[in-house]
Amino acid sequence: MTGACEAAPARRRGLTVLPLVALIFYDVSGGPFGIEDSVRAGGGALLPILGFLVLPVLWSLPEALVTAELASAFPTNAGYVAWVSAAFGPAAAFLVGFSKWASGTLDNALYPVLFLDYLRSGGGLVLSPPARSLAVLALTAALTYLNFRGLHLVGLSALALTAFSLSPFVALAVLAAPKIRPSRWLAVNVAAVEPRAYFNSMFWNLNYWDKASTLAGEVEEPRKTFPKAVFGAVGLVVGAYLIPLLAGTGALPSETAGEWTDGFFSVVGDRIGGPWLRVWIQAAAAMSNMGLFEAEMSGDSFQLLGMAEMGMIPAIFARRSRHGTPTYSILCSATGVVILSFMSFQEIVEFLNFLYGLGMLAVFAAFVKLRVKDPDLPRPYRIPVGAAGAAAMCVPPVVLITTVMCLASARTLVVSAAVAVAGVAMYYGVEHMKATGCVEFLTPVPPDSLRGSSSSSSSSAASDNGGDDDVEDVCALLLAAGEHAGEGVSVSKENY
Incomplete structure (x- = not known):
């Protein structure tokens, strides 16, 4: 490439370093709540420490x-979907986006459950099963509404919540x-160690760093802000x-x-x-x-919004409310949370870790390929x-992901296979909808026109280069999404 993949001009930007730090903190951690099971599964303090x-x-x-590197290179709400698309093309990107969205929705189903677990712990509030189900629904509805009111409000709220959550x-x-x-920190009962539960707990508490990349399109000066916030x-x-663990x-x-x-703190x-x-x-x-x-x-x-802006899913997911939030994308994610919230903590953690691991293998592969390819x-x-150093850096996390996936139960393998099959079916279903024009998709400016080349010559070049134009295609899509941004719908709609 001869020029930069410039950020699409966003209609609403507002996240600065500190609110973004707080949002990344909550994407990954949110505090020590949820790490308690690593002590039990690790047979004592030594292994979790x-x-x-x-x-x-x-x-x-x-x-x-x-x-930090790829979010600064591709400052778009599509985040890791854009990275994989640039490296491997839109089909692989769609499947990664679907699996990671499913993993994120599973992850979000944990938090109303954990909230009620903490109220119950230590002789606190105990709810009957029907009341507990109603409480989960009420919490999900209230928190979804806050999210609907605007990302800037969410970012500022996250700052205040970070301070309060860590204060005790x-x-x-x-x-x-x-x-x-200090001798208690060395305690380990080997007979009590549960490898599957331990690794799933550790992995869950330290993943989702890439999730914040889906907010890059809403960040002020993302190329400078993102690296600072991540570190x-x-x-x-x-x-x-x-x-707290020590x-x-x-x-x-x-x-x-x-x-x-859960809730033992x-x-x-x-x-x-x-x-x-x-x-x-x-x-x-x-x-x-x-x-x-x-x-x-x-x-x-915002991941769904970014995928819609790239024409990967129907245009309705790119529609924004008057607060700048993706209304239908929020409703879609909230529905998934409600459906999945009946599962147990350990079931959810194992399922989401496996799906997340699949997506991260693709992300690390995309990172290395982009270093070689472009x-x-x-x-x-x-x-x-x-x-070579980039590839070597990815070896330890890939080994850890593989370890967690190899420890998965048969039920997790079945569920993950079903999600993969559903993702493939959805991809071909979306392609059929594009071909028939029965659903509206966003139509970005054709990448070839932005590069100043003809369609035929570009297709030939792509064929000759083995698809090396994918990076420029993604950049052009991002530019087009920003150029067409407007009120109510983020880009103009036409039949794809």
Whole structure:
């Protein structure tokens, strides 16, 4: 390529570094809520502590670096869908987008469940099954409405929620300090270790760094803002996990490892500080789950908007409300959350990890291929390694993904295969709708006209180069989406 893949001029931008840090923090973490099961599944404190020291380097940092580089090169709401499209073409990109959207919707179904688990823990509020189902519906509806009101509001809310969600753990660490016995950090009961549950818990608590890339089209100066926000979030996530984990496991007897399940940090607060700290942690958990839901919902819905702007899914998903939010994309994601929220915590985590892993394998492959295929692609932030170094950097996370996927249950394999089959069927269904014109799709300016070449010559060049024009095609689509942006519908609609 001879020129930069410039960002499509967005109609509404507003996210700056700090709100974006908060949204990435909630995409990945949201605080230590949910890490408790890693202590039980790890047979004590040692394995989760080692996990949160080592895995951020082997897994989180490579994914964060890839996100920073490619989000700065392709500042679009399509995020990783655009990266895979540039590397492997639209068919592969559609399947990755579908699998990662399904994974994100599964992930979001956890947060109303975790919210109620924290209310119940330590002798708190206990709801009957019908009341619990109604509570999940009410929470989902309320949080979906907040997301509908605007991404800028969500970003500012995430900042406040981050401060509040982490505040009780500062108190917990201070109160636990005199009671800590470092020898407890070395405790491990090998017979109690559950590898599948342990790796799924660790993987879930450290993934989704790339999710924020689907908000790149809503960020002020994304080429500069994204790298800063990603690296700031890495430090925040690691600290938010390690400090409470070290405080809780160091201050309580090692024999309590079997008690560490969802919501146990409120019990830790009660035992270390008393009822007031338990209530504070429960309130922080509730607020954290609000932030987690909002960040995930934003990523999922804006991903659908970005795919619609690229003509991959019907135009209705690109329609924006008066608040600038993708109305139908939000409703689609919220419906998926409600349908999936009846599943158990462990079932959801294992299913979403497998689907997410499939998508991330494609993302890492796209990152390496773009380094080889188009080394001159303007990358405002570039990881300071060559193509070989980029490939080597991806080896540890790929090994970890493969490990988690190999530990999956037969049920997870069946569900994931069904999702893959559904994705293929949807792709061909969408292609049929485009061919028949029965559904409206966005029609960007043809890429060839933006490159100043004829259709025939471009097709010939693409054939000769083995599809090397995919990067320019994606850039042209992004430019076209921005040029046609308007009120109510993000781009003009025609039959594809």
